[in-house]
Amino acid sequence: MPNIFSRQRKPKQEDAIPSGFDWSHAKTALSLAASVGKTAGVPYLEGVAEIAIQIIEIVETMKKNKEDCISIARDITDLLDVIKDIMERGRNIKQNEILMKNVQKLESDLGIIKTKLVKISNRKTKFHVTSDAEIIKECKGKIRDYMEIFNTKASVNIWQNTGEILKGQEDLKEAMAHIAKTHDQSNITYDDLERITPTASPVFFGREELVAEGVDHLVNNSQAFLAILGAGGIGKTSIALHINNVPQVKTKFGKASYFLPCEVLPDAKLLLQGLIQRLGIEVGQGESQHKKLEDYFRFNTQSILLILDNFETPWNCDPLGIENILGKLASFVQISMIVTMRGLNGPGPVEWKTLGSEDSIPPLTPESASKVFSAISGKQELKKTGDSIQAILKNLDYVPLAITLIAKRARTVPVESLLRMWEQGKNVNSGTRKPRREINKFISFLPDGVADWAANLPMMLSGWKQLDESISTLLETSLVYSQNKTIKTLAPIREYINGTGMNIQIGIGLLESFYVSWLKKLSGTTQEKQDQIQAHILNITKILTKQASSLTETLDIEALDILTDFTKFYPLTLDLLNNILDKCDGLDQKHKVELRFWRLGMLMWLAMWQEAEMEAKGMEQSMQNDLKSHARVMRQLADMYRLQSKYTEATEMLIRAKDQFEQIGDQWGAAQCLRRLGNIYQMQSKYTEATEMLTKAQDQFEQIGDQLGAAAVSARPGRNLSNAKQIH
Structure with a gap:
C-alpha cells in the first residue's frame, strides 16, 4: 500500500521546502486545504485546517522542545495535503460516510493535540522534560495513525476514479462555482x-x-x-x-x-x-x-x-x-x-x-399549580370548583406545560365539563372511546412522537376507523399536542399510559412494519437520509428493542444494516444491538456473527477500547470453530491495537490472523494482513521488514487478480512500497 506520508519523500523542485521546514509554506498549504473544505461543503475539513494552522504557530514559537515537535508540524501538513487531494479528486465526497467520519474525528483529536502542545509551550522549567517527551511521542503516534487511515482512503479513491478524473474535474468545477454562490447563505438567520x-x-x-x-x-x-x-x-x-x-x-x-x-x-x-x-x-x-x-x-x-x-x-x-x-x-x-x-x-x-437539590427540576407544588391554572384560565371560582381543578392538576402530575395547555382550554369550557372530557380521554382502562384510547396508547409509546403526523399516521395505522375524528378529539382535550408538524402525548399522560404496562404488541408490529419499509425507501444523500432518520431515531430503536425477544423470525437485517450506516446514531444503535444480541437466543448464527462484528466496529469507532477488546476476545473464544470469523476477529484486534499505538500486540495478532487465513485458503484475507504488517513496520521505521511484507502483499494481490488490492500497495509513484525500497 502506498505510503503517501513518507517522512523522506523528495519534493518537486517547485514546491521544495528549502531549509528543513518552511513555516510560511506550511500555513499557505493549510489555508488552501481549508478553502477546499469550505468550497466542497465539508466543514470538518475546514475546522481541521484551522486547528492545524494553530498547531503550526504553536510549534513555530516554541523555545523548548521545538526540534522534537517540528516533525509533528511536518506530518500534519503532509496529512492535510493528502486529504485536500482526496477532496479535489473524489466524486460524491460528502456521501462517503467513512471518509467524513474520519475527518470529523481528526478535528477532535487535533484539538486535543493542540491543547497538549500549548501546555508544553507554556512551561518555564525543565522539570517536565520526561513527561513532555512522552506527550510529544503520543502526539506523533496519533498523527501517524491518521496517516495510515487516510493513506488507504486516498489510494482507493484514486483507483476508483482513474477513468473518471477528467469528467470529475469538470463536475468539481461546476459544483465549486455553485457552492461559491451559496456558501455564505446561512441555513439559520x-x-x-x-x-x-x-x-x-x-x-x-x-x-x-x-x-x-x-x-x-x-x-x-x-x-x-x-x-x-x-x-x-x-x-x-x-x-x-x-x-x-x-x-x-x-x-x-x-x-x-x-x-x-x-x-x-x-x-x-x-x-x-x-x-x-x-x-x-x-x-x-x-x-x-x-x-x-x-x-x-x-x-x-x-x-x-x-x-x-x-x-x-x-x-x-x-x-x-x-x-x-x-x-x-x-x-x-x-x-x-x-x-x-x-x-x-x-x-x-x-x-x-x-440547579436544584435533586437530579432534575421537580414538578410544581399543588398550591403553585393552582395559582398557575387560575392565572392562565381566568377562573376565579376556585372555592366552588377547587376539588375538580385539583383532580385535573393531580392527574397532570403538576407539570407546568400540561397545566398551561389545559388552563387555556378552560377559558372557554366550564371546569366540570373539562374534567369529564379529560377523564373520558385519559381513562385508557375504560371500555368506551376505543379508537381514541388506542391511538393515545400508540402515540404515547413513541418517544419522538409522530413526525409529519398528517402524512405518517394514516400509513402507520392503515385501516383504523375514525382516525381523523379521534386525533381531533385528543387535540381538543389537550391530551396530545402538535408542534412543528409532530404530534406528541403530554409528558404526564405518556408516563401514566406507559406505566400501566398495557400490551400494545399488535401496535408495535404495525410500527415495525412501517419503519422497516420506510428505512428501505429512504432516498437522497447520506446527510439527507440522516436528517430524515433524526426525527424518528428514538422511535425506531425503541420499537426494535421492544421486539428484540421475538425478533428471531421478523428481524430484517437489511433494514438494520441501513440504520448502522449512520455514525451519528452509534450510541443508540449500539444499545439496540446489545438488546438484540442479548435477547434473541434463536437468532440465525450467521446473522448473529455479523451483528457482533457490527457491534465491535461501533465500539472501536466510539473509542471504547476496553469494551471493544473484551468483545473481541469474547468473539475470538466463541468463534474458534468458525475459522474465517476467528481470523477476522484477530485482524480487528490488530487494528484496535494499532489505533492505540500498541504495535507489538498488533503485529503478533496480524501474524496469527495471516496464518489462519492461509490455513483455510483465504489468500485475500492473508494479503490484507501482510499489507497491514507492512504499514505497521513502516510506521516504526523498520523498513527492511516493511519492504518484505508489502512486496509479499502486492504479489499475493496480483496472483488472485485483485488489482485494487495491488494498487493499494503501490498505486502512487514514489510512495509506500517503492519508497520503502528506496530507504532500505
Missing part, C-alpha cells in the same frame, strides 16, 4: 432564532428558590456553567429566562446575554451558525466561521452569558461535534453558560452546576 425565542412569562409561581440559586451561582463565580435538567414540560426554559431577568444578572452581563433555541440547531454546524447570528458576527466569503467566532471572543473580553435552550437536540444528534464546540466556548474565561435539557447530566466535559 437571526430572524429564525428571534421568531422562536420566548419571553419570560408573567405567570410564574413556585420557582423562586431555584431562580435565587441560579442567580447566586452566576453572579458569584467569574465563570459559571449552570445545567437546568428535567423532563419535557417541567419549566426549564421559564426558569432560565427568569434567572436572566434578575437585576444582578443584568448588571454582570449587561447586553451580552444571548438566548439560543437549540431545537432548531440540531448539529455542530447549525449551532455554530446560530452563535454567529446571535452575536452579530459577519463572515465573508472564504472566511472560517470557527475562526471568526474565536476571534470575536479573543477581542470581546466582557462577561458573556450564553443560554442554550433545549440542548438535548444537538447533543443527542451530534455529540462529537457539540462536545468540541462546548470545549472551545468553555476555554474563554469570560463565557458563562446555561443549558436547559432533558436528562440527568450536563453535556460534554464541562463541569456543570446542576
